Amino acid sequence: MPSTQGRTPVTVHITTTAPPLIVDLDGTLLRSDLLLESGMAYVRHKPMSLFKPLSWLLKGKARLKEGLANATNLDVAVLPYDPEVITLIKGEREKGRAIVLATASHHSLAERIAEHLQLFDRVFASDSDRNLSSHKKRDLLVELYGERGFDYVGNSLDDISVWKSARDAYVVNPESGVERRAAAQGNVKQVIKSNPSGLNHWMKALRLHQWMKNALIFVPLLAAHQITNPLLIWQCILGFLLFGLCASSVYLLNDLLDLADDRHHASKRNRPFAAGRLSIKSGLIAFPALLVASFAGALLLLPWQFAGVLVAYYVLTLAYSLSLKRHMAIDVISLAILYTVRIIAGAAATGLELTFWILAFSMFIFLSLALVKRYAELREARKKGHTEKTRGRGYYPDDLEMISSLGASSGYLAVMVLALYIHDQSTNALYAHPQVIWLACPLLLFWITRIWMLTHRGQMHDDPVVFAVRDRISLVVGALFALVFWVAA
Template structure:
């Protein structure tokens, strides 16, 4: 029973739900920690979005089952490994879709957020069947998905987003997915296995240039965010100090993908890498502390 539950959690890629915490970003960055209604709505939106995201993972795994069987790590996914039948996977997928949209339509009762969720679902269906085969378009769609999470969080909490926050979310997501593509290119160069059709549109030189460029823009954008008038008024003039932890975190990510070749899963990297965990914790603590002490 426990083994079966674990297998289905792998099918749903429950560890990937960490990405959906971007829905809570508007609450964190606006310091609406005492707005219970906003937090509850964000929680429901998080659950509903996670269910829909998992349904897309199932569709993607079914579509790529033969490619995954050739991948050094993806071959252990339930569909590729044959530990869950395609029939049972599609039943689970249908239940996830129904449950996810039901939360948005009947619990949150937010039709704007529901429409945005439907757009995310359809966009990713197109991604699974065609768009992920097109270089640059593939990584852009993944990054847009993170921005959609951010907008859904804004809608259900009624919190207006900073333009800088939207830009930073898109760039950070783009950086992480480019790191994954770089790992795929490395596998292709070492084994000759083309694990995704878009790989032909990338090479190490191109990806390295894109990654370094985006890291540079992220650092600049974050510093500009911390010294923007709205942030200085709301969070204090010393918010720029938190840039230290952003820079350290980005450098550690570059070290992981360039030196240690750990770019296959940014989510697993965050969940396992002690340096990144401590760095993120220090960033959160410093962000909150500087904001709280601002009036003093």
């Protein structure tokens, strides 16, 4: 019989003759799957030992669960529990019923969750020798409580056999086809649908609003004054879409790897995967599908150089997600490079040459914006009284002043690059009135100064690029900036 040692059972006075209420964990009490949770945590913290779990799996699923549970340290306090299931449990406990947690997850995780919630009288879970799912769970419950001697709360196809032997069945956020099969057994007492996953959750997970960053792909086209070339415009549009698919794939993978950190963040904890609105399984299917579609389209529809840039972008983003973003300075420089890679992708898609000026300007301006993002996070941490290193980052709240100094300096260096660009010989060849570009310098100075002042005042709550697209003053400055270059041409 699966062990329940290592946890002190909750002591209650049973005052009812009603059979015990047996509650499943993954997908029922928890809007997630602990096997996949621990698997993603393992990949996140031990990427160099990525294939070791395969050796555990060869010894059986129970051994895999034990290996992952022992190799990771999930914070059970922030896992996405289903509030309606907890309400159901508390209501039955108040009636004096015995409540039992029976799960296929590893017993060490199940016991920690029971200890945290303080809702269960007993815990049955998998160990190194037994994977307590489906028929094995049913056989154990029937052995202990008898046929029809318990009520069962579950959600999946594995629970069908358990419901068959239960007195009453409670169906929670059922997987496809589960509700129909459970209903056919005639003992469904309640169906709880508390966690619908819709298109809006996928749009949020794919971060379609972040695709606006891919507009940088059009920069080489604008800089070369080829905006009226229909073929190049079409290539840029294709590049924009394919880069967006690749970026969304990265966002999904990043969210799956960052579940623990996101759940400790004031706003990121509401992301679809962190909140359990979308299943980890669906994310593991979606992110490689988007990646394959992106690279297939790049190889078939655009020059091979564009696919090469996509590879570089993906590798750097993966490195950023796994490691680089946790290292001081390296993280913001990596972000600046990732923005600049989008400009390089535009040049690769169209076959246009990039200039030193574009690359230098991009690095400095986006380094400044990356530092804006870090400043906003650290300011919030300091406001809450934190003094320790921020979770998942390489900075302390006391770094605020240095970050603001570096960020403003980097933004002003971008203005200097723009000023030097005006005097370049190639600029004189491209523009009829290059001296007019000088008007762009005070516009950019104003915008950078304003961004940093708003950040310093605590009014920068979004990604600064997203903020700029939504901010009316930023849009006016952007329009004037474009007008200056149009007049100069």
